[in-house]
Amino acid sequence: MERIPILKMGEFLLVTIQVDMHDRLALTLQDDLTQQIVKWHARGVLIDISALEMVDSFIGRMLSNIANMARLLDARTVVVGMQPSVAITLVELGLPMKGIPTALDVEKGMQTLRTYLGSNGYGKDPDGSADD
Amino acid sequence: MEALTTETHEIRTSQDVVSVRQSVRKRAVELGFNLVDQTKIVTASSELARNTLDYGGGGFATVETVRNGTRNGLRITFKDEGPGIPDIAQALKDGFTTGSGMGLGLGGAKRLSNEFEIESQPGRGTRVAILRWKGL
Amino acid sequence: MPKIGKLLYETLRKDEQGLLKEWIALQAKASGRRMSAAEERQLEAQSTEFLATLRQATQEDGDDISKPEWSAVRDFLTQLSTSRARAGSTPVETAMFIFSLKEPLFTRMRVNSDGQELADEIWKATILLDRLGLFTTEAFQKTREEVIARQQQELLELSTPVVRLWDNVLALPLIGTLDSARTQVVMQNLLEAIVETRSDIAVIDITGVPTVDTLVAQHLLKTVAAARLMGADCIISGIRPQIAQTIIHLGVNLEDVTTKATLADAFAVALKRTGYAVTKVKNSNRNAA
Numbered sequence: 001m002e003r004i005p006i007l008k009m010g011e012f013l014l015v016t017i018q019v020d021m022h023d024r025l026a027l028t029l030q031d032d033l034t035q036q037i038v039k040w041h042a043r044g045v046l047i048d049i050s051a052l053e054m055v056d057s058f059i060g061r062m063l064s065n066i067a068n069m070a071r072l073l074d075a076r077t078v079v080v081g082m083q084p085s086v087a088i089t090l091v092e093l094g095l096p097m098k099g100i101p102t103a104l105d106v107e108k109g110m111q112t113l114r115t116y117l118g119s120n121g122y123g124k125d126p127d128g129s130a131d132d
Numbered sequence: 133m134e135a136l137t138t139e140t141h142e143i144r145t146s147q148d149v150v151s152v153r154q155s156v157r158k159r160a161v162e163l164g165f166n167l168v169d170q171t172k173i174v175t176a177s178s179e180l181a182r183n184t185l186d187y188g189g190g191g192f193a194t195v196e197t198v199r200n201g202t203r204n205g206l207r208i209t210f211k212d213e214g215p216g217i218p219d220i221a222q223a224l225k226d227g228f229t230t231g232s233g234m235g236l237g238l239g240g241a242k243r244l245s246n247e248f249e250i251e252s253q254p255g256r257g258t259r260v261a262i263l264r265w266k267g268l
Numbered sequence: 269m270p271k272i273g274k275l276l277y278e279t280l281r282k283d284e285q286g287l288l289k290e291w292i293a294l295q296a297k298a299s300g301r302r303m304s305a306a307e308e309r310q311l312e313a314q315s316t317e318f319l320a321t322l323r324q325a326t327q328e329d330g331d332d333i334s335k336p337e338w339s340a341v342r343d344f345l346t347q348l349s350t351s352r353a354r355a356g357s358t359p360v361e362t363a364m365f366i367f368s369l370k371e372p373l374f375t376r377m378r379v380n381s382d383g384q385e386l387a388d389e390i391w392k393a394t395i396l397l398d399r400l401g402l403f404t405t406e407a408f409q410k411t412r413e414e415v416i417a418r419q420q421q422e423l424l425e426l427s428t429p430v431v432r433l434w435d436n437v438l439a440l441p442l443i444g445t446l447d448s449a450r451t452q453v454v455m456q457n458l459l460e461a462i463v464e465t466r467s468d469i470a471v472i473d474i475t476g477v478p479t480v481d482t483l484v485a486q487h488l489l490k491t492v493a494a495a496r497l498m499g500a501d502c503i504i505s506g507i508r509p510q511i512a513q514t515i516i517h518l519g520v521n522l523e524d525v526t527t528k529a530t531l532a533d534a535f536a537v538a539l540k541r542t543g544y545a546v547t548k549v550k551n552s553n554r555n556a557a
Contacts, residue, residue, distance in 0.1 A: 022146040056178040084459035086173040087497040103499035
C-alpha cells in the first residue's frame with residue numbers, strides 16, 4: 001500500500017507530500033504521523049507541500065486535522081513550501097488555514113519551530129499568538 | 133459558444149476526483165492558461181468533484197474546451213442524481229467550515245471561476261458548471 | 269427552385285474571376301497608397317477566399333448569417349478582422365473589404381437579370397453585405413479590446429515593482445488604485461520576490477493609493493494573507509489620517525496586520541523583527557562615503 005514517508009530530523013518529523021492525495025492516503029498519513037510523534041517524542045512536524053500544485057479544501061482539512069492532532073500530542077506543525085500560485089488560489093478560495101503556521105521552506109520552518117521550542121514553551125507561538 | 137473537445141469522467145471513487153483534476157490540468161495547459169489560472173480552475177474542479185462524490189452520491193464530470201468568437205475557455209460540468217441542495221443561496225455562503233455541509237466547495241468554486249451556473253432541486257440531483265476563459 | 273435569392277449565388281458563380289479582379293482593384297484604390305507585392309498577394313488571397321466561402325454560403329437561400337451554413341464565412345471574417353486589427357488598420361478600412369464588393373457585384377447582377385426581381389435581389393444582397401460588414405467591425409472591436417487589455421496588463425506589471433529594502437525585508441510601494449486585476453499582479457510579483465529573496469517581511473506602502481474602500485481593503489488583506497502563506501509577514505505603511513478613518517468606519521478588520529503611518533516607521537519595525545539594529549556612529553564625517 002502506498003504510504004507517505006515520514007523522516008525523523010532530530011526532534012522534528014518531516015513529511016514530504018509528493019503525490020495527489022486521495023482519502024485513504026490521507027487517513028493513512030494521519031495514522032502514521034500520530035504514531036510516529038508519540039514513538040519519537042517529536043516536538044515538531046514539518047509538512048512540505050512544495051510539490052503540490054494544488055491545495056483544495058480537502059487537503060486544507062487534512063492539514064488542519066494533522067496540526068490539531070499533533071497539538072494534542074504536544075507537537076507543533078508548520079506547513080512549508082507552498083507554491084505562489086497555490087497561495088494565491090487558496091486566498092481566493094477563502095481557505096484561511098488559520099492556526100497553522102507556514103514557512104517558505106524546510107530551513108525556515110525549522111527556524112520557526114526552534115524559536116518556539118527554544119523558549120521552552122514560553123514566548124511566541126509560531127502562528128503569532130502569545131503563549132499562555 | 134461552441135465546444136471544441138469534450139470528455140466525460142465518472143465520479144465514483146476518490147481516485148476519480150484525482151482523474152478529473154488531471155484531465156482539467158491537461159486541458160488548461162493545452163489552452164495556454166497561465167499558472168495561476170490553471171491552479172484556480174483545477175482547484176475549483178477538485179472542490180466540485182468532491183462535492184459530487186461526497187454529497188451527490190457520485191456522478192459525472194464533463195470537461196469541455198470551448199470557443200466564443202476569438203476567445204477560448206475551459207468548461208467543466210458536474211452532474212449527480214443525489215439529494216439536491218435545498219437552499220442554494222445558503223450553500224454558496226457557507227464557507228470556512230471544517231467538513232460539515234458543503235464547506236467551501238460551491239462558494240469557492242464560484243470565486244475561482246469566471247462563470248458559474250447551478251441547478252439543483254431536492255430529490256432531483258444537482259448540475260454545476262464552471263468556466264474560465266483564457267486570460268491574456 | 270425559386271429564383272429569388274439565387275441571383276446572388278448565380279452571379280458569384282458565373283463571373284468569379286472578373287468580379288475578383290474588379291473588387292481587388294477597388295480595394296487597392298481605396299487604400300490610397302501603393303501596396304507592396306506581398307500586400308497585393310495577401311489581398312488577392314484574402315479576396316479569393318472570401319468570394320469562395322461567400323459563394324458556398326449563398327447556395328442556400330438565406331440571409332441569417334448566424335446560421336451554421338455561414339460559419340465558414342464568419343470564421344474567415346473573424347480571422348481577417350483580427351489580423352487587420354493587430355496590424356493597426358482602422359475599423360473602416362476593415363469593413364471596406366466587404367463594402368467595396370457591392371459596386372462590382374451589383375453591376376454584374378444587373379447584367380444577369382432585370383426588372384422587379386433585380387430590385388429585390390439587390391436589396392437583399394445589400395442587406396446581407398451590410399450585416400457582414402458589421403460583423404467584421406464587431407470582431408475588429410473585440411480584437412482591439414484584447415490588445416488594449418494586454419497592454420494594460422503589461423503596464424500593470426511594470427507599475428508594481430517589488431524592492432529589496434534590506435536582507436529579508438521587501439517593500440512594495442503601491443501607486444494608484446488597487447482593483448482585482450492589479451491585485452493579481454501584485455500578489456504574483458510579491459510572492460515571487462519572497463521566494464527569490466527568501467524575505468521574512470514585506471512592507472506594503474499605500475501612500476500612493478488615493479482611496480481605500482471595502483474592495484481595496486479586501487484586496488490588501490488578500491495580499492497579506494497570500495504573503496503569510498509563503499511565510500512572510502506584512503506591514504502596511506502609509507496610512508494617512510483620512511484612510512485610518514475610512515477603515516474604521518467601514519469596519520474592516522486589520523487586527524492581524526501591523527500598520528504604520530510611514531514607510532520609515534515600518535522599516536524600523538521590520539529591521540527590529542529580523543534582528544537588526546541601527547546605531548549612530550559617533551563623530552561621523554558627513555562627507556565621507
